[in-house]
Amino acid sequence: MKQTTDKRSRQPGTRRGKARGQPSLVGLVSKELRRAILGGEIEVGNKLPSEAGLTEKYEVSRTVVREAIASLRADGLVEARQGAGVFVINNQTGTENPFQAIDPDKISSIIEILELRTAVEVEAAGLAAIRRSPAQEEAILERCDDISDLIEKSLPTTEADFAFHLAIADATNNPRFREFLEVMGRSVIPRTSLQNGEVEVTPDGYLTQIQTEHRRIAEAISTRDSEDAREATRVHLKGSQERYRKLLRRN
Numbered sequence: 001m002k003q004t005t006d007k008r009s010r011q012p013g014t015r016r017g018k019a020r021g022q023p024s025l026v027g028l029v030s031k032e033l034r035r036a037i038l039g040g041e042i043e044v045g046n047k048l049p050s051e052a053g054l055t056e057k058y059e060v061s062r063t064v065v066r067e068a069i070a071s072l073r074a075d076g077l078v079e080a081r082q083g084a085g086v087f088v089i090n091n092q093t094g095t096e097n098p099f100q101a102i103d104p105d106k107i108s109s110i111i112e113i114l115e116l117r118t119a120v121e122v123e124a125a126g127l128a129a130i131r132r133s134p135a136q137e138e139a140i141l142e143r144c145d146d147i148s149d150l151i152e153k154s155l156p157t158t159e160a161d162f163a164f165h166l167a168i169a170d171a172t173n174n175p176r177f178r179e180f181l182e183v184m185g186r187s188v189i190p191r192t193s194l195q196n197g198e199v200e201v202t203p204d205g206y207l208t209q210i211q212t213e214h215r216r217i218a219e220a221i222s223t224r225d226s227e228d229a230r231e232a233t234r235v236h237l238k239g240s241q242e243r244y245r246k247l248l249r250r251n
Contacts (some may be wrong), residue, residue, distance in 0.1 A: 002178040025060050026159055029068035032058070037077050037091050038042040048078060048086045065164055070178075110190045111244050112195055117188055118237040120180055121165065128171035129226040136171040137222050143167045144218040151207050158189045164214060171221065190244065205236075206243075213239065 031055075036042045049057065054065045069086055072078045101157050132140070143164035150157045162181075165188065169177035181188055198240035213236040 013163075025058075025064045026067045026071070029054070029058050029060060029064055030071040033068060033072060034075070034077065037072070037088050040091065042088050044088050044091050046083070046088055048088065050085065063163075067159070067166070070166065070181070071181050072180045072184075112243055113184070113188065114190065114237055114241045114244065116183075118234065118241070120177070121168070121237060122230050122233045124169055124172050124177045125221065125229040126226040127174065127177075128168050129221045129224050129229040131173045132171035132221055132224075136167070139167045140164070140171060140218050140221055144214050147211055147214060151211060157207060161189050161214075168217070168221065190240065210240070 032082075033042075033048070043047065048069070050052070051062055051065050054068075055062055058065070069078065069080075073080065073129065077090050078086050079089050128136070128140070143160065143166075146160040147157050147164060150160055166178055166181055169181055213232065216232040217229060217236060220226075220232050
């Protein structure tokens with residue numbers, strides 16, 4: 001185990017360099033694409049530029065482009081059609097997503113979302129441990145490293161956290177798991193409501209604690225331990241529920 005950890009730590013250039021910019025770049029690209037769609041520059045029925053084209057246009061990685069498009073899909077603005085590309089299906093922002101119709105100021109709403117996530121993501125982690133490819137394993141570990149890097153830099157971690165859970169969903173090789181998270185949107189990360197600009201307002205030790213939980217999930221999937229992956233995910237999400245229940249009782 002030590003040898004594997006040391007090997008990862010000797011490769012900071014690709015993971016950590018990409019991690020520092022990824023959250024803000026995702027937001028930038030999704031904002032530009034959303035502006036083009038809502039402004040009529042890309043009309044309903046038309047196809048977005050290819051992934052390679054967007055990568056070149058915005059000078060970002062393919063991962064950034066994919067997460068930006070995922071954000072648009074979660075908002076109901078675009079849909080991916082297998083073998084054809086990503087098409088604009090809506091240019092109005094008034095369409096309400098029932099999974100996103102939560103009040104972040106109401107802790108009970110956050111707990112409801114966490115309960116729903118637990119029912120789905122525990123099984124997703126177990127399937128990911130069994131089905132993941134080497135490339136998918138690497139993606140999960142990279143996303144986990146991204147979060148650690150952002151914590152060290154005192155930068156917001158919500159986008160990287162969401163990307164981590166999406167990477168696990170992808171490793172199930174069942175596209176419905178990713179679609180579920182995309183439909184729910186960023187509300188799956190409760191502390192999104194605690195972010196104030198570039199400052200993430202969290203209790204002391206909170207991010208370190210949840211990152212320890214993330215790391216256990218990632219390692220269980222890496223070693224193909226499906227039962228530990230399920231249990232680690234259950235501990236992570238149940239722990240989040242309990243943390244917010246304590247806050248609800250205190251309020």
